[in-house]
Amino acid sequence: MKIKSILTSLFLLFGFFLFAEKITPAKWSWTLKPVNPKVGEVAELIFKVKIDKGWYLYSSDFDPNLGPVVTTVSFDKNSSYSLVGNLKAINPHSKLDQEIWGGTYTYFTGVGEFRQKVKILQEKVKISGAYDSQSCSNESGLCVPIKGVFSIVFSSQSVGGSEPVSKVSEQSEPVSKVSEQSEQVGKVSEQSEPVSKVGEPVSEIKSDERRQTSEESLFSFFFIALGAGFLALLTPCVYPLIPMTVSFFTKQSGGKGLAFLYGAFIVLIYVFFGTILAFFAGASFANFLSTHWIPNLLFFVIFMLFGISFLGAFEIVLPSNFVNQVDAKSDKGGLIGVFFMAFTLVLVSFSCTGPLAGSILIAASQGVFLKPIVGMLGFSLAFAIPFTLFAIFPGVLNKMPKSGGWMNEVKVVLGFLEVALAFKFLSVADQVYHWHLLDREVFLAIWIAVFTAITLYLFGIITMPHDSGNKKLSVTRSLLATSSLAFVLYMMPGMWGAPLKGLSGWLPPMNTQDFKMSAGSGNAEAAKINSKYSDFLKLPLGLQGYFDYKEAKEAAIKAGKPLFIDFTGHGCVNCRKMEEYVWSDPKVLKTLQEDYVVVALYCDDKTELPSTEWYTSKVDGQVKKTLGDQNLDFQITRFDSNAQPHYVLLDPRKEEGPMLKPVAFDPDVNHFVKFLNEGIRIYRSSK
Known part of the structure; x- marks a missing residue:
């Protein structure tokens, strides 16, 4: 118990230092290709994002209404260039998340890349704008908004002049003003990664983390497919093929050589179909297969038909003429006969193995190029090995259960x-x-x-x-x-x-x-509060509260309660997990509703506020126009933190710091209860 307590204390201590300062887990850089394009030429603006180990960055090519923050790049309009097409994400990963988001999102690990084509319209060119993205960690449970500006200034006719330099500017860094008369951009932010000059070759960076993750993913998927293959051996369509295999090989003189070829052909036939899928599959095709209603309804119908068939309503068989013709080829013997024998096995067993093999292909289509091939290799190996053994040892048939x-x-x-x-x-x-x-x-x-x-x-x-x-x-x-x-x-x-x-x-x-x-004593269903922004923002679990700090502070003073600040985000996965697994606990829910005034400050909300409420941040010099930008700026300036979830307990009667060290993602309910109770004790003991 002492060791566990020590480890817990060390974790919380480390967490405090980590969460108490701004972090930038994803760093943007950019370059233009080719160098100094001519007037009328289409160039490509290439954004590279270096993502820290253990973190991931949401991509730009999924439904923005899903929940996670979709990466966006906005461009300042001027007459020196025009956009060609839309921002394109280069080979992001794809993941179906039903538990939190109820759909599929795309993301990057290690290194992300986005590309935007631009057409050069004048000799002197300035391409500038801003990027807005979000990076999250499955290890620490944090999500961090990643924002910044970019600028590229150059002359398309200059020869031997200074090459334009791209400037990195993260949300946590002050933004240098770019001179309108200058053809070069200011210095690079010191805390940012070095950035390639415009026109330099864009190196293809592949991090060790991404490579290791891909290898582990393929390795795991191989054994999943292998298990599906062994499961396919239990289906009734396979059993009649055993005596057919033994009968065929008792008449062959090729011995073990032909038997091994038989197994190899089974594998090759299955992998061939996996390769075809891999050829046509890509990030967009995988996303189409996993989210679009057409393939999902098709898969639903196919699985229902196979399921009803398995229950005995009817039999699904391939056309008998086709199967008989293939089977006739197998009677010729030799190498050709072995191939057609393997082909016959695959075809005849299709009515039972089709759903299992299809499941492997469907799952594989949501991965990288090699995944369908690896999946079908694992499935077919499990299927081929025993039939190869039957081909080698025909006498085994006599010992099989009838x-x-x-x-x-x-x-x-x-x-x-x-x-x-x-x-x-x-x-x-x-x-x-x-x-x-x-x-x-x-x-x-x-x-x-x-x-x-x-x-x-x-x-x-x-x-x-x-x-x-x-x-x-x-x-x-x-x-x-x-x-x-x-x-x-x-x-x-x-x-x-x-x-x-x-x-x-x-x-x-x-x-x-x-x-x-009701998860608690019923107190979570308190009278509804008609608070600011409550027409489009809601607290979870029936909790009632606020979405504006000043309004919540006034309400807390009036109610005589401490203030619970929830720095959160629509796209923060671990914010949702904390709400579902920790806040839903009866003790936590009751305490939040009865003993605190709760305010949720969404740091990624895109609602644009009236121009009268805009202001220029002292942190980065940017104008804060949206509700999310202002909440994030408040979190940074007041609490020196830019990651979510971030929970702060304040005494609204005092203009001081938090009553306790803020808490971030921690799925331990007892820790959170202790945190809340200690805040109540401090508030009540204070004058």
Whole structure:
């Protein structure tokens, strides 16, 4: 216990020093290609973002209404150039997040790159503007707005003159004024990374972190696909192929050589289709597959058809003429015969392996170029290895269990699972396009019904059309049935709003649930406060509070309560996690509602305020026009921090600093309760 306490204290101490100062985990630089383009020529402005290890930067090419802050680059208009097309993100990663955002977003790790084409219209050119992005960390749980300005000034006709230099300016650094008469840009900010001059070759930087992450991802995905391949071996369509394989190779004289070729051909045929997908897949295509309603509805229909087929309603088979022609080729023997034998195996087994192989390809399409190939390699290896062994040792057939009722039971259970998985694809389309067909409780009701059916089937209470007459309940069936029943019981509380953290990422987000039981004593449902910005901003969990610091401070003084400041953001993942996992605790929720006045200051909100409320920041010299920019500037100037989440406890009666050291992301509920209670004690003991 002492060791645990020491480690916890060290973590909190480190966290305080980390969170108490401004951090810049992503640094922007830019260059123009080619050097000094001629009038009428189209050049490319290339933005590079160096991202610290353990952090990621949201990209620019996903739905801005999803939640995370989409990277934007705004350009100052002038007559020396014009934009050609839109800002383009170069090969970002893609991730489907149902738990927090309910959709797919794109992001960069290590190094990010954005490109914008511009057409040169005059000899003397000035290209300037500002960038706005957000970087988050899964390790520290912080999110940091990354903002700055850029400027490139050059003469397209100059020869041997000074090359224009790009200037880095982060949110935390003062912005130097750029002289309108100067053809060069001021010095680079000292805390920023060195920046290439315009026209220098843009080196392709690939960080060790990105490479390691990609390798680990591919390595893990290979074994997932390998497991799917072994699962495919249990399907009933595969079993009849075993005697066919043995029969074929008992007539061959090639021995083990042909048997190994047989396995190799199986792998090559599967990988071939994975390669085709990899050729056509890209970041945009992956995003299309994972979020667009057309492919998701198509996958939903396919999985439903396969699931209903597995349950015994009908059989899905390839055209018999086509299969027979391929099978006839395999009778020729030799190398050609072995190839067509492998091809026959893939085709005949398609009705059972298709959904599993398809799942691998669908998952792989959301990754890098090699992922579909690696996925199909793992799947086909698991599929090919045993058939290669059957080809080498035909006598093994005599020791195999006879095909019968157990094979149909496997098929039926897989059918139910296919139906359950089908609704996952429908849920993706539903969340992205806000159809509200599969809200959280509807999705849960379907899964509870499906797994209840699996439980009843395995216990022998219900039967399917092709079941055998054997009603004996084996140990294996009993264990599987009990596991399915336990899963049903686990999901049941979710119908009343339980978080079900074990299913995070599978269920629709909590905000789609219509009915929720109160997480606390009911005090969270206090009288609604008609506060500033409450028409478009809301606090979580039914909490009532404010979204403007001055208004909240006045309310806290009037109520005689301390002030709880929540520096947050719409795109802050760990802000949502703190709300769902920590704030939802009854003790935390009750304390926030009864003992504090809560104010949420969104640091990434893009709402533009009236011009009368604009001001120029003393920190960076920029005009703060939006609600988010002003909240972030307040966080930086008052508390010397620019990361979210950031929780501050203030005594509104005094113009002093926080009553306690501010707290950032910490999923330990007890730590947060102690933090809140200590703030109450200090406030009440103060005069």
